[in-house]
Amino acid sequence: MTEFSKLPLAPELHQALGVLDYSQMTPVQAASLPPILAGRDVIAQARTGSGKTAAFGLGLLSKLDLAQTAVQSLVLCPTRELADQVGKEIRRLARFLPNLKVSVFCGGVPLRPHLASLTHLPHVVVGTPGRIQELIDEGALPLAQLRTVVLDEADRMLDMGFEAAIAGILSQAPKDRQTLLFSATFPEEIRALGRRFQRDPEEHTVADGEGGAIEQRFYEVEAPRKSDALALLLADLAPESALVFCNTRRDVADVAEDLAQRGFAVQALHGDLEQRERDEVLVCFANRSCAVLVATDVAARGLDIKDLPLVISYGLASDADTHTHRIGRTGRAGEDGLALALVASAERGRVVGIEEKLGKAVRWERIDLSRRPGRPAPAAMVTLVIDAGRQDKLRPGDVVGALTGEAGLPATAIGKIDGFATRTYVAIERSQANRALDRLRAGKIKGRSFRVRKLG
Structure with missing residues (x-):
């Protein structure tokens, strides 16, 4: 079975897969999703970029009771960047599930806003072990209704010294939970983690050669x-x-x-x-x-x-x-x-x-070190920073509208747009960057003037 359409998923999830143009499963998805959906614990070895996030994302979303306001799924990641990416992918897969709340909690930022956000509990929590443990210790993140725990890039988390935090979190989770462990390598420490916290896990190894060469x-x-x-x-x-x-x-x-x-x-x-x-x-x-x-x-x-x-x-x-x-x-x-x-x-x-x-x-x-390297070409894009973000209700579509409308840029000159709480980054083709900067400074976005500058 390699087609998503054959999986026993909710219609809303199949609808999202169709919109995302997900039709054929990757090897790690084909190996791990059936046992995950059957409720088995799984330990899977697969390298970065193999599609593991969609595998465990679909699995945990399938088990949610959206009528119950409680933390039902927890994904632990080694870094904030990976946690953000996992959170975004889960939201994409869950786009047609009504009233779903996904929260991402990582260290490096003040604890107070995270505590405040937990007055309304999310269904899915993604985060780094240290911050998750802090929230549990504060009594803000109850795990009594937890159904699924995912350890993503488990080997990296152990390398970074998170073993004690992971053990503390899992020891406070319900014993009948499903525990999914994904790792790029299988050192003995990972196997020991599985033996300690999983129940008869089904093990899958996806060879590096499956996928891109x-x-x-x-x-x-x-x-x-x-x-x-x-x-x-x-x-x-x-x-x-x-x-x-x-x-x-x-x-x-x-x-x-x-x-x-x-x-x-x-x-x-x-x-x-x-x-x-x-x-x-x-x-x-x-x-x-x-x-x-x-x-x-x-x-x-x-x-x-x-x-x-x-x-x-x-x-x-x-x-x-x-x-x-x-x-x-x-x-x-x-x-x-x-x-x-x-x-x-x-x-x-x-x-x-x-x-x-x-x-x-x-x-x-061999490499001929007697040669001199040629002069490299400049980067294709230039990044502009707008000092406004999600807190200001500024969305990527607003930025595109300002650039293609009043600023008069072709849409093809606009690259990736990254929105943060208080700032937004937009990539512009190098040849159009000065024009975009001048027009944004002179004009308005959503009827408001914001500080705009080049990054670097």
Whole structure:
């Protein structure tokens, strides 16, 4: 069974699947959805971009009693970015379910607004373990009616030290709940988590090869020449976007600075950034106004960027599982991807573990470091910031209307629009960015004047 239409789902869910043009299930959906809908606990291994969110999203939505105002489903995620994405996908799947409330709760913001919002309990809660535990401790998030718990990217949550929080949350949940565990890798810690908190789970492993093909290439380059090699590869391949992994924050800063000096549209993502700075970096990368993102593994956890053609390991990952997570950022949703690794002689030993996981030898290639890289093209888009957002009732449609109406921009010049509580980011084609900025500053949106500026 590979067609969504054959699943025993509510008519409203089938209607949403039709609108979203979801017809054929991905391998992880075909494997996990039938037992989920049958009420079984499931532990599934599938890499990022395999369609797991729709799998557990449809499962938990199928079990809701919308007439009952209570927390009935809980999804735990390692990062705010992933939690936001999961919340959006569940809302998309539930668009035709009447009166459904989905809430997302993550750390990094004050607790008080979250407590206030829980005076009216949601049906579905998505969040990071630390913040969810805080809300439970405050007595604001009762779990007595919980029917489904999902641990999304469980291996990342354990890596980030959330095991105690997860255990505390699950120990307070009803014993007869359904527990779904999704992970990109299956280390012993994940199996132990399943044994501790699941009831006879049905286990499914979806091979990395199912979906888009990821081509891997390895280059032996000593540390002093890695910056030159990286610039050459980026210039030669000229990807619309690329994610570069470094092993330390210092390397992230140094590599980003070097690429910027060479003319690349680059941003750095690391743990020292404030939440707003992190949001803006990710917005620019996702909307194509930044072509290269340099990040540590910790900073990139939960990062979900669609249509990412290239991943480069500037420093080889210390273990094969981390390497698997890195390359899983590309080749998503049936698209092909390319993953490159720059390997110093001191890192050669790490390749052995990668080869053991792959079950074959990796592909080595040479790079001519005597060449000079060409000057990179500027990013296709420029991001404008409007200092108004959801709290001001400003919607993406209002921004599009102002740009295509009074500002006179063609709709094709407008890219991705990201709305936050107090600000809105809109990507504009580079050739039209100054015109859009001038017109928005001189005109009005929904009859009001807002501060508008370029980001960066």
